[in-house]
Amino acid sequence: xxxxxxxxxxxxxxxxxxxxxxxxxxxxxxxxxxxxxxxxxxxxxxxxxxxxxxxxxxxxxxxx
Numbered sequence: 001x002x003x004x005x006x007x008x009x010x011x012x013x014x015x016x017x018x019x020x021x022x023x024x025x026x027x028x029x030x031x032x033x034x035x036x037x038x039x040x041x042x043x044x045x046x047x048x049x050x051x052x053x054x055x056x057x058x059x060x061x062x063x064x
Contacts, residue, residue, distance in 0.1 A: 005049040012042030012060055033060065 001007060003021040008031055010017045015038050019031035029046065039062050043055035 007047045009045045009047065010037060010042055010058060010060075011045075011055075012038045012040050012058075 001018060001021050004024045006024045006029060008019045010019060010033060017034045017037045019033050022030040037060055039060050042058050042060060044058040045055045046053040
């Protein structure tokens with residue numbers, strides 16, 4: 001999903017997911033991971049109009 005030119009990619013293990021975006025601004029992105037995203041350590045990459053950020057670490061935990 002792309003919103004205002006931005007999209008996210010989350011990779012945990014060998015699973016790649018694309019969170020649903022709710023809003024974007026020049027300094028923030030609000031998104032929700034798909035339920036199929038596995039628990040564990042992974043990486044998050046932001047793509048803005050064709051340019052990727054450096055991957056940043058992300059820790060996915062089970063919802064209570």
